[in-house]
Amino acid sequence: MPEAPQMSEAGCTPGPGKGYSVVQVVTPSEEAGSASRTPTQDWTSRVPDGGWGWLVVGGSFILAMVMPLVNQGFGVIFSRYLLQEGSSSSLNFWLFNVQSCIWNTMGLMIKPLTQEFGWRPVAITGVLLAFVSLLLSAFTPSPVFLLFSFSLLSGIGGGLVMCMTFIIVPSYFDRRRGLANAVMMAGVCTSQIVGPPFLRFLQDEYGYRGATLILAAVILNCCVGAAFYHPVEWHLKKPPQSASPPYTEPAARESRQADCGGEEAEWASLVAHTRARGEDGIHWDGEESTSTKYKPDGVEPDAGAPRQVVDLRRLMARVARNTVAGLAILRSPCALIIGLGSTFFLIGFYNFIMMVPFAMQIAGHSLADAVNCISASAFSNLVMRILGSVLSDYAWYNMRLAYMAGLALTATSIMVFPLLESVPWMMVVMTTWGMGVGTTMSLFNLIMVEFMGLENLPLMFGGTSLMMATGFLTIGPLIGLVRDTSGSYPFSMWVVSGYVYVSFLLWIFMPAAQAYDRRKVEGEVVAL
Numbered sequence: 251m252p253e254a255p256q257m258s259e260a261g262c263t264p265g266p267g268k269g270y271s272v273v274q275v276v277t278p279s280e281e282a283g284s285a286s287r288t289p290t291q292d293w294t295s296r297v298p299d300g301g302w303g304w305l306v307v308g309g310s311f312i313l314a315m316v317m318p319l320v321n322q323g324f325g326v327i328f329s330r331y332l333l334q335e336g337s338s339s340s341l342n343f344w345l346f347n348v349q350s351c352i353w354n355t356m357g358l359m360i361k362p363l364t365q366e367f368g369w370r371p372v373a374i375t376g377v378l379l380a381f382v383s384l385l386l387s388a389f390t391p392s393p394v395f396l397l398f399s400f401s402l403l404s405g406i407g408g409g410l411v412m413c414m415t416f417i418i419v420p421s422y423f424d425r426r427r428g429l430a431n432a433v434m435m436a437g438v439c440t441s442q443i444v445g446p447p448f449l450r451f452l453q454d455e456y457g458y459r460g461a462t463l464i465l466a467a468v469i470l471n472c473c474v475g476a477a478f479y480h481p482v483e484w485h486l487k488k489p490p491q492s493a494s495p496p497y498t499e500p501a502a503r504e505s506r507q508a509d510c511g512g513e514e515a516e517w518a519s520l521v522a523h524t525r526a527r528g529e530d531g532i533h534w535d536g537e538e539s540t541s542t543k544y545k546p547d548g549v550e551p552d553a554g555a556p557r558q559v560v561d562l563r564r565l566m567a568r569v570a571r572n573t574v575a576g577l578a579i580l581r582s583p584c585a586l587i588i589g590l591g592s593t594f595f596l597i598g599f600y601n602f603i604m605m606v607p608f609a610m611q612i613a614g615h616s617l618a619d620a621v622n623c624i625s626a627s628a629f630s631n632l633v634m635r636i637l638g639s640v641l642s643d644y645a646w647y648n649m650r651l652a653y654m655a656g657l658a659l660t661a662t663s664i665m666v667f668p669l670l671e672s673v674p675w676m677m678v679v680m681t682t683w684g685m686g687v688g689t690t691m692s693l694f695n696l697i698m699v700e701f702m703g704l705e706n707l708p709l710m711f712g713g714t715s716l717m718m719a720t721g722f723l724t725i726g727p728l729i730g731l732v733r734d735t736s737g738s739y740p741f742s743m744w745v746v747s748g749y750v751y752v753s754f755l756l757w758i759f760m761p762a763a764q765a766y767d768r769r770k771v772e773g774e775v776v777a778l
Contacts, residue, residue, distance in 0.1 A: 351726070
């Protein structure tokens with residue numbers, strides 16, 4: 251089989267199949283069933299696809315079940331307090347969207363931070379920040395203070411944890427990736443089912459301050475899930491022994507090893523290196539770590555500065571440089587469609603679920619009615635997230651069409667919801683909305699792997715997170731401005747519905763974007 255054209259980390263080649271690897275992007279070959287294997291395919295075959303990976307999935311379930319209570323439960327946690335304080339709709343939307351902006355910005359930082367400190371230290375730090383966020387928010391002197399205590403601190407902490415969860419679970423699996431993703435997604439939906447009634451019970455029994463303090467204590471349990479987040483390199487399978495060729499003179503053996511890429515030595519070296527790393531993810535050599543010996547471009551040691559200051563400066567320079575370098579993936583039209591589509595969808599999704607408690611209470615319904623509607627949507631959301639993730643393991647399942655169907659159903663449900671006055675019918679529409687959200691969210695990270703490759707998942711997730719962060723900070727607060735200007739929650743919800751329809755329209759152009767990227771790669775290969 252001829253070798254497939256390869257691209258650098260900055261570029262991406264989309265394709266309809268799943269013939270991607272962990273090391274580099276390769277264009278899908280028409281001869282995927284051929285017996286020959288590339289080194290990148292061999293790497294893919296080494297992922298655990300089970301074993302410790304299931305402990306990672308269990309940890310991700312805990313994190314996905316508990317941590318989303320912080321942002322998706324915003325309306326239930328803070329609505330009574332903000333309404334009693336007479337907070338404006340604009341401030342309420344700013345609180346939520348700034349938090350969502352920072353939350354998603356953390357996706358851009360996951361790769362450089364885990365390279366410097368390791369997966370577990372970063373995840374546990376995020377949990378502790380979320381805990382401190384709720385602790386301070388319980389004693390907030392005014393709604394404006396929540397911009398710091400809630401929006402900033404929980405945005406950083408929760409964003410680190412959840413963005414890492416979406417990245418690490420697919421990295422441990424190949425054939426069972428959809429099933430593992432389904433378990434993680436089930437955690438998110440369990441949070442939506444159990445979370446609102448739980449938070450309302452705490453509010454009724456203990457008031458705003460007591461409920462927030464108890465939730466802060468619950469968040470600390472996420473440290474247990476984060477403790478399972480080992481680097482995937484620690485658990486790679488040993489490469490299979492290849493059969494010895496008939497001619498085994500030394501020169502022939504050396505040639506064969508060179509042709510195979512030295513897989514055995516590569517595997518042994520990789521495992522030895524990653525297991526030698528400390529808990530901070532840095533390989534230590536005597537008294538000084540390799541990270542302190544590294545001198546990034548443009549960062550010269552300052553003889554007059556303390557060593558700790560110089561090391562911190564180098565560390566920040568490396569993180570910043572790696573973060574910016576990862577944005578090169580957005581040169582691909584496919585990456586832009588994925589990023590922009592996710593941005594408009596999630597801004598619409600989160601702002602709608604945040605508005606529901608406010609809109610229903612102003613319309614004369616109780617907070618309990620709003621909680622019941624949210625819980626009804628969570629049940630259908632759970633079913634579709636599990637079903638969509640499991641079906642994605644089958645070759646006949648068209649991820650793009652399923653993703654688009656979920657977008658269309660979500661947007662239509664949001665458009666219909668404000669036209670209803672009966673709570674039972676609201677619950678029916680919210681159930682339909684949950685089905686649309688569940689279908690789309692079941693493929694949120696898998697669609698990145700499908701079109702951009704597993705090895706580009708951290709970069710693609712980071713680029714998408716930057717787009718979402720920018721969107722939450724720009725077009726997100728516009729919804730609050732629309733609400734204050736029009737005095738109408740229905741009109742605001744129709745604007746949100748329009749955001750989701752924009753995402754649907756963007757995905758119509760994905761085949762054209764794939765063709766463009768394919769022609770670009772073919773042109774580069776011909777030029778070589």
